[in-house]
Amino acid sequence: MTIKTCIFDAYGTLFDVAAAAREAAAEPGNEALAGIWPKLANDWRLKQLQYTWLRAVANAHCDFWEVTQNGLDWAMEAAGLSDDHLRQRLLDLYWELSAYAEVPAMLAALKAAGMQTGILSNGSPAMLDGAVQSAGVGDVLDDVLSVESVGVFKPHKSVYDLVCKRFGGTPDQVLFVSSNGWDAAGATGYGFQTVWVNRAGEPVDRLPWTPPNILTDLTTIPELAGRL
Template sequence: MPITTCIFDAYGTLLDVSAAARAAAAEPGRERLADCWPEIAKNWRSKQLGYTWLRTIMDDHADFWTVTGDALDWALAAEGIDDPDLRARLMELYRELEAFPEVAPMLRRLKAAGLNTAILSNGTPDMLEAATVSAGIRGDLDDILSVEMVGIYKPSRAVYDMVGRRFACAPGEVLFVSSNGWDAAAASAYGFTVAWANRASEPVEALPGKPHHVLSDLETIPALAGA
C-alpha cells in the first residue's frame, strides 16, 4: 500500500528539546547554567514524559503545558536552583524550540510530492502552533493533531486513531516518524509503517511493535515515503 500521509512526533523528532536549556545557558547572567544545562534538559524531558504516563495511569489528566512546567520544577530542584525568573524564561523558550537542521527541507520535499503532512503530539495546540511557527515549519504542515483532542497521552491507541479520522487513510498508508523508541513501537503495533529517528543511538525497545526503519536523522524520510 503506497504511503499517502507522513505523520511526525514533534518534541525530539522535529524540534530539539534541548534547545531551551542550551539557549538560556548562553544568555548573559546565566553563567550558573554553563555546566548543568545538559542535565537540566535531560531531566526535564525524562520527567515530562514520565508524568504523562503516570497521569494517564492515575486518570488525572493535565495538559502538556502543565506537565512541562511540573517537570521543569523537578529538574531545577534537582540542581538546587530556585529562580522564578529562570523558570519563566525556560518555559518561554520551550515555545520557541529550534527545528533540527534537516527538518525544513525534508518537509518541503514531502509537500512538493503531494503527500499529507502533520504533527501528532502530546503538546497542546497552542504550544505546537507557537513552536512550529517559531521554527519556520508551520507552512509545510497540513495540520497539527494534539492529544488534547482526545484527552489522553500517547501511546494510547485513541491518539493514533486521530490520524485516520483526519486524513481518511488506512494505517498502512501512514509513515509515522518519531524519535521516541516507545512511540515508534506503539505506532508500529497499531499498524503504521514506522521510521524511528534514533538520534541517541539507543537499543530498540523490548515492546510489542518494532520500527520498520531506524534512522540517525530525518533526511531520508522523503525517499522512504516514495516522494
C-alpha cells in the same frame, strides 16, 4: 501499500527539546546553568514524559504545558537551582524551540512529492502553534493534531486514531515518525508504517513491537516514504 500521509511527533522529532536549556545557558546571568544544562535538559524531558505516562494510566489528564512545568520544576530541584527568573526564561524559550536543521527541506520534499504531512503530538494546541510558527514550517504541514482532542496522552490508541480520522486512508498508508522509541513502537503496534529517529544512538526499547526503520536524522524520510 503506498504511503499517502507522513505524520511526525513534534518534541524531539521536529523540534529540538534541548534548545531551551542550551540557549538559556549561553545568556548572561545564567552562569549556574552553563555547566549542567545537558543534564537539566535530559531530566526535564524524561520527567515530562514520565508524567504523561503516569497521568494516562491513572486517568488524571492535564494539558502538556502543566507536565512541562512540572518536569522543569523537578529537574531544577534535582540540579540545586532555585531561580524564578531562570525558570521563567526556560519556559518562555520552550515556546520558541528551533527545528532541527533538516526539517524544513524534508517537509518541503514530502509536499512536493504529493504527500500529506502533519504533526501528532502530546503538546497542547497553543504550544504546538507557537513551535510551528517559531520554526516557520506551517506552510509545509497540512494539519497539527493534539492529544487534547481526546484527553489522553500517547501511546493510547485513541491518539493514533486521530490520524486516519483526519487524513483518511488506512493505517498502513501512514508513515509515522518519532524520536521516542516507545512512541514509534506503539505506532507500530497500532498498524502504522514507522520510523524511529534515534539521534542519540540509544538501545531499542524492550516492548512488544519494534519499529522496522531506524534513522539517525530526518534527512532521508522523503526517500523512505517513496519506497514504502
